[in-house]
Amino acid sequence: MADKTKAITSAALASALSLGLAAAARAQVHVEKPTYTFEKCYGVAKASKNDCYTSTHSCGGVSKVDGDKASWIYVPKGACEKIVGGKLSEEK
Missing domain, CATH: 1.20.5 (Single alpha-helices involved in coiled-coils or other helix-helix interfaces)
Known part of the structure; x- marks a missing residue:
């Protein structure tokens, strides 16, 4: 038994x-690069909505918190710094 x-x-x-x-x-998620002219915008992605790797993980869609300073999303070139909290490079 x-x-x-x-x-x-x-x-x-x-x-x-x-x-x-x-x-x-x-x-x-592996997110394909957009067809438009883009830039990576750090610090604005919602949790689990980031587009790709960071210093803490290797894939898109796996960020754990909103506004993670290491996570980024693709935005049209010139748009990132118009977004509250948007940075063109990862804050360390």
């Missing part, structure tokens, strides 16, 4: 882990 319980527990744990990994993989 103990072996059966151990097997069920192991299967449940494996299922939970694989679902978590699948959700994380789905959340990561």
